[in-house]
Each structure stands twice: as structure tokens, then as C-alpha cells.
Amino acid sequence: MQLQVMNSPFNQEQAELLNRILPTLTDSQKVWLSGYLAASQFASVQGGLGAQATELAAQGTGELISKDVTILYGSQSGNAKGLATKTGKTLEGNGFQVTVSSMSEFKPNNLKKVQNLLIIVSTHGEGDPPDNAISFHEFLHSKRAPKLEGLQFSVLALGDSSYEFFCQTGKEFDTKLEELGGTRIYPRFDCDLDYDEPAAEWLEGVISNLGNVQGGSASPVTVTAAAAQAVESPYSRTKPFKAEILDNINLNGRGSNKETRHLEISLEGSGLTFEPGDALGVYPENDPDLVDLLLSEMNWKPEEIVKVNKQGDTLPLKEALTTYFEITVLTKPLIEQAAKLSANGELQELLSADNQGKLKAYLEGRDLVDLVRDFGPWTGSAQELVSILRKMPARLYSIASSLAANPDEVHLTIGAVRYDAHGRERKGVCSILAAERLQSGDSLPIFIQQNENFKLPKNPETPIIMVGPGTGVAPFRSFMQEREEIGAEGKSWMFFGDQHFVTDFLYQTEWQKWLKDGVLTKMDVAFSRDTDKKVYVQHRMLEQSKELFEWLQDGAVVYICGDEKHMAHDVNNTLIEVIEKEGSMSREEAVEYLAVMQQEKRYQRDVY
Known part of the structure; x- marks a missing residue:
């Protein structure tokens, strides 16, 4: 339908311009435009109502739409909670009114009152919800769950791609909210252990789309990984503190089948604090013998310079394999990428839909050395192969000391992991670093991981x-x-x-x-x-x-x-x-x- 000058308030030039633009717009763009124009008109009529005017419905219905955003998190180790807190602060900085809550503390019956919902949730164990997400997850998947036709939502899922049910809980929330009638503000993002950049990209997309829903009221935003992870302490997961090892003791007696290391680590000068129940994050280094074996197997030059991230930072290959990349765990995404760099047809066959059981069995207990040995020859360069590796994830250990009892110190209890699998001795990356190579005076990159799900009672008289x-x-x-x-x-x-x-x-x-x-x-x-x-x-x-x-x-x-x-x-x-x-x-x-x-x-x- 063409817009005519004679029956419209537009002049000839405006009518021609609109006739060119309107047929190119999608339905969602038309809806957004109608809401934006309605909000603008409402603002001019109401004058002093200010911020309220921007809450007019983006769907052009004449109803007010809330700028309130509810963020619910399910967190086992604290990562999801940390991201939820930072997301809330960023949204508030962009003019939204934000409620951040653990799923266990949110009353499920209030869900039908929510218009904008962000879910940030990890997956625990073999595809299970974190403990503080169980009740909310059960409610949503029960007959008591309400219809949510008016809900706008988006899900950020945290997980570990070395597990079969990667980000399963996030996927289930995403699917169920859609089934109940909700519509997505922004597509679900599934994050692996190194979640900073994808989480930042998701947050930027959410804020941009929330701004569209609200009639363009939100300012354009660029969210960096650092902003998504910014914390009050000068040291964090993305900027660890290099802490000195004060003592390293074997707790087991002579003749034990086990080796358990007690580490005492200095926090002096870090400003880091913690409460009983929190964890210490440690960035370990790979076993130098394993790195040398990989270099020898691939005939790579240790001093070759390789890029290690999207920012273009470089390291010598041996140092990159020692300090930056994970080489002891195989995942399905890694195998899929590696298959593109191998001339071995057996690797392609292993990835076929009929061989999912074999693939799962192959991943168990094997590492990068096994992969390069089993499926050569390799057509990719050293740079191409390291580019598909995951960044070295931090290891989290429950803190074994009280800061009040040991000022400026943190203690850990680490069991050494050694076992034989597929004809080779295997070693835990961090535990064997502690057991075999870490001496008093050495340093270790660390950070504090808060764990609100494991805390002493506030009342000291509680048993x-x-x-x-x-x-x-x-x-x-x-x-x-x-x-x-x-x-x-x-x-x-x-x-x-x-x-x-x-x-x-x-x-x-x-x-x-x-x-x-x-x-x-x-x-x-x-x-x-x-x-x-x-x-x-x-x-x-x-x-x-x-x-x-x-x-x-x-x-x-x-x-x-x-x-x-x-x-x-x-x-x-x-x-x-x-x-x-x-x-x-x-x-x-x-x-x-x-x-x-x-x-x-x-x-x-x-x-x-």
C-alpha cells in the first residue's frame, strides 16, 4: 500500500521517502518503530513525566512497559553470581531498574509479574542444576509453572565443554521459558570455562535489544570483558595475584597410598580477603615433561612465536603450551576443530552420528598427546593447532584457613592425582605442580572465588x-x-x-x-x-x-x-x-x- 500525499500529513518528499523505506522493514522493526514514535509522542504530551515516557510499550499498544529487569542466577562455585552482579550494575548504569536474586531466594509465583528476565546459570555435575537453582528449576518444569506470554528473557549458560551435558541447565531454562510463552530479548549464549569474552558479548547484545524494546531509551553501550568481570579488589580471576608459597607440607604419613599437600600462601600486599567457605582459584602450569613430549611428537620448534588470543598477544610455543593452553583434557568441540586439520579419515569417522558412544569413550582419560599420536598426519601448522585449544582454566580449591586466625595468609589442602590410563601415567595438572615442583619462595597466580552457598550461620550459636x-x-x-x-x-x-x-x-x-x-x-x-x-x-x-x-x-x-x-x-x-x-x-x-x-x-x- 502506497502512502498518498493528499490523505496524509506528509509532503511529497516525505511521502516518497517513507514509501521507499517502509516496504524494506521487518515486522519487528515496524513494531519497534511504532513503539518509539508512541513513546516520543507520549513524552511530548506529558512533558514533565521524563523517564516514565520511555516506558511506553514498544508494541504500540498504548500500554506502559516496565524498565525493570530481573536477573536470576544459579551458581555453584560463584561464577554465575559474580556475572549476575556485574550485569546488574551495568544495566543500572544504562538506566534500568534492576533486581538481582539467587533462584533459591526468588518466589516462583512472582515470575508472572516479571516482564524482562535474565537467567545466568551454571551446570553442575552431569547436567544438573546448581544447588541454589534446583527448586526454581523444578517449579518451571512442573504443572504449577504459569503461562508467560508477556515475558521477555535471555539466558547466559555457564559450563565445561569437557562434560557430556555442556550447559545443560541453561539450555533447559531457555527451552522451558519459550514453551511457557516467553520471547527472547537475545539468543542464549553457552560459555565454556573461559567465559569472559562471550559473557561480555551477550551482555552487550542484551542491553542493545532491551534498549530497542524500551523505545530506544538505553544509550549505546560497549561492554568489554574487563567491565563484565570488574571487581572491587585490584586482583581477580582476570587479573590474578602472584602469591608467594610460604610452606608446602605432605600431610600423609610414611607408607600411605595417598599424598595430600598442605600449602600456606602469602596474601601480603594483595588486599585480598575471604570468608570461611570461599575458594581459592589457582592458575597452574602444565607438566614440562608433557609439553616436551607434545613438541617432540609434532616436531615443533619450542621457540616458534604463536598468537595466543584474539587480541594478538604472542608467546614462544613452549611457553604458550606450558602456561596458557589446556593440553590435558579433550572435548568434543576440540575434536571437531582438530578433524579439519587432520588427513586421517578415522578421526572424521569417530565424529559421525553413529559413533557418539565411541567418541565419549575416547575422550575419557586422554590428552592432546594421545590425539596427535592417534590421528596423524596433521596438515595444520603449530599456530593452527594451538588456536583451537582452550585457555588454561583455573582450579578452585576450598580454602582451609580462617583469615582472622591467619592474617595475610591462605591455606589449601590438595590431594595429588596420579593414575595410569591408555598405557601412560597421568598426572593432575595443579595437584602434581603442588606435589612435585612447587617450593617455598615460588609464586603462584591466585584469586579469591566467593561462595555464598557454603557459609557459616550468621548466628554463632547455631549448631x-x-x-x-x-x-x-x-x-x-x-x-x-x-x-x-x-x-x-x-x-x-x-x-x-x-x-x-x-x-x-x-x-x-x-x-x-x-x-x-x-x-x-x-x-x-x-x-x-x-x-x-x-x-x-x-x-x-x-x-x-x-x-x-x-x-x-x-x-x-x-x-x-x-x-x-x-x-x-x-x-x-x-x-x-x-x-x-x-x-x-x-x-x-x-x-x-x-x-x-x-x-x-x-x-x-x-x-x-
């Missing part, structure tokens, strides 16, 4: 129950040091387990002193290899089920730290069994009891 076998003992040493410093009156109960009493009772003299001094009320230990029948912490919990349930009824907070796949799963089931038995409940009632504890932050887990 606590701690379950931490092996290196899972680390944060509870921090808890006890802190409670001793502040003179906490609340009862405390520790469940610790390992292989042998004589060689593997980590921090034994400290626990015995806390028991003697009354800082620790009660301790139960399980040493699985000291008796014919293997005894673990969950067995000790069952033996104490009556008193354990009494503590729960008295409001105790339960903490679990350590292995997720086995220990944490078994302890969770044991707690349900204890509640079911001692509380005379059905299985379903016991599960609900524990779920309520979790919602009340009385059941907290730091598992890996």
Missing part, C-alpha cells in the same frame, strides 16, 4: 554438622579456626574419613585440640582400610542417627564437602534415611524435609 572425608576436610578446618577466633557457642560435630588412621588422619592434632578445648563438640571418624569391612562416613552417620536427627530438629546446619559422584550422593541418601527413620516419616516426607532444609540454607554442599 553445625560437617561431613568432609579426605580433602573435603579443608573448609571445616577454616570453619573451626573461625569459630575459635570469634568464640562461637554453637555445638559442632565433625564426620571425617580416609583410608588409614595412622597415615591419613589429616590435621589430626588440630582436631584433637579443638575437641579438648570444646571448640569442637563431637567427632566421628571412619578409616575404610583399617578393618575387614569398609566403613565410610555415612556408616558413622547411621550409627548416630538418633542424635543426628535431634541436632537437625534443633536447627543444625549440615555441610558436605568432597567427592560428588559417590560420597556426596551416599551421604545425601543417608540423611534421608536418618530423617525417615527417626522422624517416623515416609520416604517422600523425608525428601521434602531435606529440600526445605536446603531452601533455608541449612543443607549446604561444596562438592566436586
Whole structure:
């Protein structure tokens, strides 16, 4: 339909211009334009209403649309929470009114009142939601979830591409919100461990599109990776502090099957602070023997200069492989990129849809050396191959000390990882750096990773129950040091387990002193290899089920730290069994009891 001068308020030149432009516009552009013009007219009519005028509906319906943005995060280790906080600050700087909340603290029934929703969520374990996202995730996927036709949303998913169910939780939220009637402000972004740049790109796209929805009220914005990760401390994940190693001690006795290192690290001059329950991020270096093996296998020159990032920074190849790139983990995305640089047809075959099971099996326990050995000859240059590698991810360790008890220091408890797989000895990148190469006086790039999901009760009189076998003992040493410093009156109960009493009772003299001094009320230990029948912490919990349930009824907070796949799963089931038995409940009632504890932050887990 052509616009005519005679029946319009436009002159000939304006009409011709509009007739040229209007047919080229998409439906969404027309909707945006109508909202923008309506908002402009509303602003001129209302005069002094100012900012309210920019809230006129972008869909040209004459309704006011909110500039409020709700950001919900699900975070296990703290990355999603940190990004949510920074996203909120950036949006506020662009004129939006922002609410940032953990999913566990958000009332799901309020979702139907939200118009602009941003989800920032990590994926935990094998495709599971983080602990503080479980209840909200279950609500959205239940029959109680409301229709959300008026909702605008976008999802930022955090994950690790070495896991089969990469960013699964974010994908599920994205799909479900659309199924419930929501429309996307901006497409979902799936971020790997090095999430700074994609998170910044997502945030820039979200702000730009929110501005369009709001009738162009938001100023143009450029979000850098640094801005997305900016924190108050001068040192952070993107700018780690080079900390001096003060001491490095093997906690296990002679003859032990294990090697557990106790590291004492100086924070002097860093300004870094932490609370019990937080983690320390460490950027390790790859094993020099493994780097040399890779260079030899590919016949690469160690001194060759290669680009290591999009900014064009360069390093000698050996240094890049040692300090910058991950070479010990294979992922499906890496294999897909590598296949383009190999003349070996077997690698293409491994990636076929019929061989997904074989691919999964191949990825397990293999590294870059295996890949280059198994699927040569390689057509790519050293630069092309390193360009497809992931940046070295930080390793997170539960902090094993209290800052109040050890000013300007942070302590770690790290179990050395060594095993044989596919005909070669394998070593944990960071743990073997600590066990074999890190000496007093050396430095280590570190940062503090806050963990709001694993914190001592605000009331020091609240009783606590701690379950931490092996290196899972680390944060509870921090808890006890802190409670001793502040003179906490609340009862405390520790469940610790390992292989042998004589060689593997980590921090034994400290626990015995806390028991003697009354800082620790009660301790139960399980040493699985000291008796014919293997005894673990969950067995000790069952033996104490009556008193354990009494503590729960008295409001105790339960903490679990350590292995997720086995220990944490078994302890969770044991707690349900204890509640079911001692509380005379059905299985379903016991599960609900524990779920309520979790919602009340009385059941907290730091598992890996």
C-alpha cells in the first residue's frame, strides 16, 4: 500500500521517502518503530513525566512497559553470581531498574509479574542444576509453572565443554521459558570455562535489544570483558595475584597410598580477603615433561612465536603450551576443530552420528598427546593447532584457613592425582605442580572465588554438622579456626574419613585440640582400610542417627564437602534415611524435609 500525499500529513518528499523505506522493514522493526514514535509522542504530551515516557510499550499498544529487569542466577562455585552482579550494575548504569536474586531466594509465583528476565546459570555435575537453582528449576518444569506470554528473557549458560551435558541447565531454562510463552530479548549464549569474552558479548547484545524494546531509551553501550568481570579488589580471576608459597607440607604419613599437600600462601600486599567457605582459584602450569613430549611428537620448534588470543598477544610455543593452553583434557568441540586439520579419515569417522558412544569413550582419560599420536598426519601448522585449544582454566580449591586466625595468609589442602590410563601415567595438572615442583619462595597466580552457598550461620550459636572425608576436610578446618577466633557457642560435630588412621588422619592434632578445648563438640571418624569391612562416613552417620536427627530438629546446619559422584550422593541418601527413620516419616516426607532444609540454607554442599 502506497502512502498518498493528499490523505496524509506528509509532503511529497516525505511521502516518497517513507514509501521507499517502509516496504524494506521487518515486522519487528515496524513494531519497534511504532513503539518509539508512541513513546516520543507520549513524552511530548506529558512533558514533565521524563523517564516514565520511555516506558511506553514498544508494541504500540498504548500500554506502559516496565524498565525493570530481573536477573536470576544459579551458581555453584560463584561464577554465575559474580556475572549476575556485574550485569546488574551495568544495566543500572544504562538506566534500568534492576533486581538481582539467587533462584533459591526468588518466589516462583512472582515470575508472572516479571516482564524482562535474565537467567545466568551454571551446570553442575552431569547436567544438573546448581544447588541454589534446583527448586526454581523444578517449579518451571512442573504443572504449577504459569503461562508467560508477556515475558521477555535471555539466558547466559555457564559450563565445561569437557562434560557430556555442556550447559545443560541453561539450555533447559531457555527451552522451558519459550514453551511457557516467553520471547527472547537475545539468543542464549553457552560459555565454556573461559567465559569472559562471550559473557561480555551477550551482555552487550542484551542491553542493545532491551534498549530497542524500551523505545530506544538505553544509550549505546560497549561492554568489554574487563567491565563484565570488574571487581572491587585490584586482583581477580582476570587479573590474578602472584602469591608467594610460604610452606608446602605432605600431610600423609610414611607408607600411605595417598599424598595430600598442605600449602600456606602469602596474601601480603594483595588486599585480598575471604570468608570461611570461599575458594581459592589457582592458575597452574602444565607438566614440562608433557609439553616436551607434545613438541617432540609434532616436531615443533619450542621457540616458534604463536598468537595466543584474539587480541594478538604472542608467546614462544613452549611457553604458550606450558602456561596458557589446556593440553590435558579433550572435548568434543576440540575434536571437531582438530578433524579439519587432520588427513586421517578415522578421526572424521569417530565424529559421525553413529559413533557418539565411541567418541565419549575416547575422550575419557586422554590428552592432546594421545590425539596427535592417534590421528596423524596433521596438515595444520603449530599456530593452527594451538588456536583451537582452550585457555588454561583455573582450579578452585576450598580454602582451609580462617583469615582472622591467619592474617595475610591462605591455606589449601590438595590431594595429588596420579593414575595410569591408555598405557601412560597421568598426572593432575595443579595437584602434581603442588606435589612435585612447587617450593617455598615460588609464586603462584591466585584469586579469591566467593561462595555464598557454603557459609557459616550468621548466628554463632547455631549448631553445625560437617561431613568432609579426605580433602573435603579443608573448609571445616577454616570453619573451626573461625569459630575459635570469634568464640562461637554453637555445638559442632565433625564426620571425617580416609583410608588409614595412622597415615591419613589429616590435621589430626588440630582436631584433637579443638575437641579438648570444646571448640569442637563431637567427632566421628571412619578409616575404610583399617578393618575387614569398609566403613565410610555415612556408616558413622547411621550409627548416630538418633542424635543426628535431634541436632537437625534443633536447627543444625549440615555441610558436605568432597567427592560428588559417590560420597556426596551416599551421604545425601543417608540423611534421608536418618530423617525417615527417626522422624517416623515416609520416604517422600523425608525428601521434602531435606529440600526445605536446603531452601533455608541449612543443607549446604561444596562438592566436586
